[in-house]
């Protein structure tokens with residue numbers, strides 16, 4: 001038996017609900033994937049990459065028992081000091097993992113979010129005036145904290161209404177990572 005390290009050196013950080021749709025707010029899981037967001041998961045499994053599930057701020061807020069029963073709310077409803085505090089704690093936990101991974105010489109390909117989520121959107125929110133360009137509160141706090149640490153990682157928002165586009169974006173990241181690995185070797 002050899003001690004050769006066969007573990008994948010590549011990581012991607014995923015939103016909790018990507019593989020656990022029951023943590024989404026009630027009434028918004030309606031795109032045909034009821035447990036995991038299958039098209040994205042199939043691609044990630046194909047890429048043979050380590051998946052790190054980030055915590056779910058909305059279901060943690062007020063306790064998981066209540067969180068699992070919650071309905072959808074706007075970003076304005078969530079934007080309170082108490083919710084930001086939870087997001088800050090979860091961002092610190094996430095960054096600790098990222099720093100450990102990077103300091104071991106591994107690569108974090110991307111951080112994935114969920115578009116239109118008041119917490120995990122990368123680009124878009126629904127409002128009563130239509131769609132606006134605004135990231136979710138958890139992603140905003142995580143991004144700012146990463147910037148302060150001088151860590152650059154691409155963020156990609158999964159848009160369940162435009163899943164093909166999201167898949168193309170994710171595939172591009174993998175291609176970019178493969179090219180840089182080839183250059184290094």
Ligand code: SF4
Pocket residue numbers: 015016017018023024025055056057058059114117119120
């Ligand atoms: S807060 Fe984030 S992880 Fe939790 S259900 Fe919403 S998008 Fe998913």
